[in-house]
Amino acid sequence: MTLAPTTISPTASRGRRLLDGGSWMSPAKRLTTGVVASRRVVITLPAEDCRVRTVRRFTAAHLSRWGLSEPDRDSVVLVIGELAGNAARHGGTDMTVSLTLTGREICVDVVDTGASDCCRAQGDADAEDEHGRGLGIVDHLANWAQFGPEGDGWRSRAGLRVTSAVGAGAAS
DSSP, rough: OOOOOOOOOOSSSSSEEEEEEEOOOOHHHHOOOOOOOOOEEEEEEEEEEGGGGHHHHHHHHHHHTOOOHHHHHHHHHHHHHHHHHHHHHOOOSSEEOOOEEEEEEEEEEEEEESSSSSSSOOOOOOOOOOOHOOOOHHHHHEEEEEEEEEETTEEEEEEESSSSSTTTTOOO
């Protein structure tokens, strides 16, 4: 089976991109033919700073069960922590976090619901500023990233290549 391409394609270089209204299908799924084995988990929590730690622990536990190496887990946990932190600081009342592992790519997806605040600018952080470096970290670690409004909230996604693939016997 061949999957139809969507309007959003992965970029050859790293970097964040504002969504253009296309599908949220992972680049790995779009570019793959045949049966794609994947694992997916989802958690929804109040969009509060104190819940970001829960998101990181949830992520680390599932990545460990899926057999990812420690460096891969660390990178994914850092990316999802930054995206969840942004959702908690700038989002609405809830955030939904999902992880999807397809082949050797993991897609992290954070959606916050509720009215957005005015602090959604994607500018560079001031060297003296304590906040504002999260998306730079995401840009550095992720192979692709997408950000944009969705309904009454905001969706942030990133894809990372992993060095260790899931074995057939790994638990989901």
